[in-house]
Amino acid sequence: MTDFNLSCPIPLEQYPHVLLAHGGGGRLMHQLINRLFAPTFQSLGVQHDSTVLNLPTGKIAITTDSYVIHPLFFPGGDIGSLAVYGTVNDLAMSGARPLYLSAGFILEEGLPMETLWRVVQSMQKAAESAGVRIVTGDTKVVDRGKGDGIFINTTGIGIIEHEQLIVPTAVEPGDIIILNGDIGRHGIAIMAVREGLEFETTIESDSAPCNSLVLELLAQGIEIHCLRDLTRGGLASALNEIAIAAGVTISLKETRISVREDVGGACEILGFDPLYVANEGRFIAFVPEVKADQALKIMQSRDRDSGIIGRVTGKSRKSLGLVTMESKIGTTRIIDMLSGEQLPRIC
Amino acid sequence: MTDFNLSCPIPLEQYPHVLLAHGGGGRLMHQLINRLFAPTFQSLGVQHDSTVLNLPTGKIAITTDSYVIHPLFFPGGDIGSLAVYGTVNDLAMSGARPLYLSAGFILEEGLPMETLWRVVQSMQKAAESAGVRIVTGDTKVVDRGKGDGIFINTTGIGIIEHEQLIVPTAVEPGDIIILNGDIGRHGIAIMAVREGLEFETTIESDSAPCNSLVLELLAQGIEIHCLRDLTRGGLASALNEIAIAAGVTISLKETRISVREDVGGACEILGFDPLYVANEGRFIAFVPEVKADQALKIMQSRDRDSGIIGRVTGKSRKSLGLVTMESKIGTTRIIDMLSGEQLPRIC
Numbered sequence: 255m256t257d258f259n260l261s262c263p264i265p266l267e268q269y270p271h272v273l274l275a276h277g278g279g280g281r282l283m284h285q286l287i288n289r290l291f292a293p294t295f296q297s298l299g300v301q302h303d304s305t306v307l308n309l310p311t312g313k314i315a316i317t318t319d320s321y322v323i324h325p326l327f328f329p330g331g332d333i334g335s336l337a338v339y340g341t342v343n344d345l346a347m348s349g350a351r352p353l354y355l356s357a358g359f360i361l362e363e364g365l366p367m368e369t370l371w372r373v374v375q376s377m378q379k380a381a382e383s384a385g386v387r388i389v390t391g392d393t394k395v396v397d398r399g400k401g402d403g404i405f406i407n408t409t410g411i412g413i414i415e416h417e418q419l420i421v422p423t424a425v426e427p428g429d430i431i432i433l434n435g436d437i438g439r440h441g442i443a444i445m446a447v448r449e450g451l452e453f454e455t456t457i458e459s460d461s462a463p464c465n466s467l468v469l470e471l472l473a474q475g476i477e478i479h480c481l482r483d484l485t486r487g488g489l490a491s492a493l494n495e496i497a498i499a500a501g502v503t504i505s506l507k508e509t510r511i512s513v514r515e516d517v518g519g520a521c522e523i524l525g526f527d528p529l530y531v532a533n534e535g536r537f538i539a540f541v542p543e544v545k546a547d548q549a550l551k552i553m554q555s556r557d558r559d560s561g562i563i564g565r566v567t568g569k570s571r572k573s574l575g576l577v578t579m580e581s582k583i584g585t586t587r588i589i590d591m592l593s594g595e596q597l598p599r600i601c
Numbered sequence: 602m603t604d605f606n607l608s609c610p611i612p613l614e615q616y617p618h619v620l621l622a623h624g625g626g627g628r629l630m631h632q633l634i635n636r637l638f639a640p641t642f643q644s645l646g647v648q649h650d651s652t653v654l655n656l657p658t659g660k661i662a663i664t665t666d667s668y669v670i671h672p673l674f675f676p677g678g679d680i681g682s683l684a685v686y687g688t689v690n691d692l693a694m695s696g697a698r699p700l701y702l703s704a705g706f707i708l709e710e711g712l713p714m715e716t717l718w719r720v721v722q723s724m725q726k727a728a729e730s731a732g733v734r735i736v737t738g739d740t741k742v743v744d745r746g747k748g749d750g751i752f753i754n755t756t757g758i759g760i761i762e763h764e765q766l767i768v769p770t771a772v773e774p775g776d777i778i779i780l781n782g783d784i785g786r787h788g789i790a791i792m793a794v795r796e797g798l799e800f801e802t803t804i805e806s807d808s809a810p811c812n813s814l815v816l817e818l819l820a821q822g823i824e825i826h827c828l829r830d831l832t833r834g835g836l837a838s839a840l841n842e843i844a845i846a847a848g849v850t851i852s853l854k855e856t857r858i859s860v861r862e863d864v865g866g867a868c869e870i871l872g873f874d875p876l877y878v879a880n881e882g883r884f885i886a887f888v889p890e891v892k893a894d895q896a897l898k899i900m901q902s903r904d905r906d907s908g909i910i911g912r913v914t915g916k917s918r919k920s921l922g923l924v925t926m927e928s929k930i931g932t933t934r935i936i937d938m939l940s941g942e943q944l945p946r947i948c
Contacts, residue, residue: 278942279833279879284842304664304695306761309656317651318703318756322741348651356665358754360707392754394669396946400749407705407739409665409756414653486626495631532626595625599743 262371263289272365277395286393290371294378295357295388305390307354309413315350317341318409324599326373326403328447330439330458333404334376336534339463340485340601341410342384346465347481347537349420349472350412355381357391357408362401373404384463386410416472422499424479429566430546431504432539434467435460435557436512437489441531441597442520451523453516462535467556471539476549480540483533485601487592490529490577492538494591497575506564506579506589529579530592532600540566609718610636619712624742633740637718641725642704642735652737654701656760662697664688665756671946673720673750675794677786677805680751681723683881686810687832687948688757689731693812694828694884696767696819697759702728704738704755709748720751731810733757763819769846771826776913777893778851779886781814782807782904783859784836788878788944789867798871800863809882814903818886823896827887830880832948834939837876837924839885841938844922853911853926853936876926877939879947887913 264286275282321337331339338355345352357377361370381388440459445451464483471478480500482492489511497504513521513528521528541549546562553560570576577589611633622629668684678686685702692699704724708717728735787806792798811830818825827847829839836858844851860868860875868875888896893909900907917923924936 273942274945275942277833278939278945279835279838280939280942282941283833284938304662304691304697304757304759306660306662306695306697309661313653314656315651315653316701316703316737316758318705318737318754319739320705320707320741320754322707322743324747344651348653350651350653354663356663356756358665358667358705358756360667360669360752390663390665392666394667394752394946394948396669396749396752399746400671402743402747405707405741405743405752407665407667407754407756409703409705409754410651411663411758412651486624486630488626491626591631592625592627594629595622595627598621598625599741601741 262368264367266367269367272361272363272367272370272395274363274395274397277393283393290374291391294374307389313414315345315348315412315414317344318407319344320405320407321601322405322599323601324402325447328459329443329456331461332373332376333406334373335380336461336601337406337408338377338380338384339461339534341408342386343464343483345410345412346468347483349416349418349468349478350414351469352384352386352410352412352465354389354411355386355408357388357406359393360401360405361393361395362403363395363398365403384465418478420478420481422480422496425496425500425502425540425566426479427502427566427568428543429479429540430543430562431564432541432546432550432553432560433511433536433563434553434560435536436514436559437484437533437536438513438517438521438528438531440534441600442517444600445524445597453520455516457516457520460533460535464535464537467553471549471552474552476545477542478539481537483537485532485534488530488532490589491592493577493589494575497577498573501570501575503567503570503576504564505567508579508581510561510563512559512561526596529589530596534601609715611714613714616714619708619710619714619717619742621710621742624740630740637721638738641721654736660761662692662695662759662761664691665754666691667752667754668948669752669946670948671749672794675806676790676803678808679720679723680753681720682727683808683948684753684755685724685727685731686808686881688755689733690811690830692757692759693815694830696763696765696815696825697761698816699731699733699757699759699812701736701758702733702755704735704753706740707748707752708740708742709750710742710745712750731812765825767825767828769827769843772843772847772849772887772913773826774849774913774915775890776826776887777890777909778911779888779893779897779900779907780858780883780910781900781907782883783861783906784831784880784883785860785864785868785875785878787881788947789864791947792871792944800867802863804863804867807880807882811882811884814900818896818899821899823892824889825886828884830884832879832881835877835879837936838939840924840936841922844924845920848917848922850914850917850923851911852914855926855928857908857910859906859908873943876936877943881948
């Protein structure tokens with residue numbers, strides 16, 4: 255394991271801030287790579303243009319995501335851990351075993367070097383906890399006022415070790431939809447920091463890796479039709495995307511969707527609907543009814559707030575799709591995809 | 602082949618500029634993906650969290666690069682083609698056959714939609730000419746003033762189909778160093794646009810894919826010890842990196858290094874040394890002396906300015922390395938790595 259109590263390996267009295275030259279291809283860039291990135295990520299190939307890897311199988315999954323979250327640090331995480339978990343989770347949603355990540359940094363001139371160091375350490379910590387390796391990287395520096403501290407792109411590669419086709423088009427009427435915990439915490443945690451709101455308790459982001467849970471479901475023989483993480487656009491948008499792609503109607507029960515009391519209260523104050531708030535460690539699984547209880551038990555063993563939130567009720571005309579929800583008081587309403595945007599730069 | 606004379610598929614009267622909501626996870630983001638990105642890149646997996654690919658072999662190369670070049674368009678290229686060629690070339694420098702790219706966009710709110718459309722088309726055109734496919738993507742939008750138009754990350758995956766180990770540590774005394782053309786054009790082209798300089802002729806960037814030439818060298822049985830593209834830091838920094846990693850001394854002949862007259866003149870006016878100016882379609886190959894003439898012929902068949910620019914003269918103490926150059930008038934000087942930065946945001 256990496257020791258995370260080291261002080262910044264770049265001499266801070268000499269370079270307290272990131273300079274344009276740290277991305278310029280010369281000595282300072284090499285110092286940054288050799289002293290800060292390479293030892294922390296224990297990378298094989300940072301000195302060379304690309305990294306050569308041996309993959310145990312021919313079927314791989316690839317995904318990319320840029321992280322531009324503001325603020326960089328928030329209760330329950332930071333841009334570094336988010337950049338690892340977000341991409342790991344995207345791979346997990348294909349049922350892949352995440353193996354390798356690349357990390358591309360766009361730094362703003364003047365960024366405190368100490369901030370970069372905290373973020374890089376957090377990335378490595380997150381990578382270790384998710385069981386992936388950061389194998390190649392890149393650093394660019396843009397002029398002050400042309401960026402915002404740190405943007406990170408991570409691209410992930412995973413291998414697919416099973417024969418299931420986990421895609422929206424595999425969803426069929428009768429499928430049960432299971433959610434792996436409560437929703438809304440990530441978005442509200444960010445909003446609270448950004449707006450300087452204080453609640454009785456600190457609301458922490460749900461940011462976490464989901465790969466180990468997904469792989470356990472597969473290992474336990476659960477047939478999974480589709481998986482989707484609930485990031486930008488929240489639960490409502492994820493369900494609509496799948497309903498449209500699969501051409502199905504989906505029915506939810508509001509009482510089954512877990513929203514923590516403080517999160518629900520914050521949503522009410524802020525005028526947000528928790529169904530549209532972003533999460534970073536939450537996903538939905540579409541499974542056949544016969545496997546639903548077994549899947550639920552596995553998911554509840556990780557998070558007791560996991561629950562069966564609804565089902566696929568029938569076919570719709572393709573490229574339409576319909577999501578409805580039975581409310582706490584028994585009425586039914588249509589749950590549409592997010593239009594406009596609720597909260598920018600949430601991930 | 603893709604038709605590149607299409608008009609922008611996003612209704613410009615309605616959305617002349619990129620909005621924060623185009624990265625928000627809702628309807629506008631889906632419109633951007635479904636109408637603009639997916640049809641242009643002909644992507645398989647843009648609707649899903651990750652893309653599943655079949656790779657024909659277990660040995661792969663991976664590389665990542667973010668592109669923050671300013672200005673976005675320049676003589677001989679733009680950020681889109683650069684983002685493809687730069688990453689393709691990094692893979693080629695491992696002797697890999699580039700296959701797949703991911704594309705992560707960080708857009709600034711207010712970016713003209715037409716600009717995005719031009720860049721995306723250019724990327725696809727470049728991908729087709731380099732023989733790679735853009736298979737997965739991501740879009741984030743940051744507030745006005747927190748980015749600079751477009752930043753692009755591309756991460757590339759290639760396969761390695763040969764048994765050679767093409768790395769700096771394979772370089773040995775006696776190796777001949779061949780350069781695949783003239784140097785300095787990319788950096789000077791950017792500088793000219795940025796500073797509003799006008800020369801008698803327009804200096805065009807050398808931005809181009811190098812993978813097909815590298816694969817031809819390998820197919821013709823050339824033993825290659827090391828390859829390196831000459832981007833940030835230019836020829837001088839690339840040679841120093843390799844000399845240090847291999848622990849060798851390198852001797853160059855200035856007369857053998859091709860610099861176009863207009864580029865040389867511009868360098869003199871601007872106070873630049875062409876050895877340190879960035880290129881985007883240039884690389885050096887380290888080959889054993891016995892294969893040098895054959896390699897040179899292959900390289901000259903693509904660009905007659907290719908030439909043998911120097912050789913590895915001996916071992917140095919590891920982590921030292923030394924690059925010297927015999928000048929046109931017969932004197933010898935040390936060529937150091939770039940210190941500081943010559944030209945920010947060149948790629």
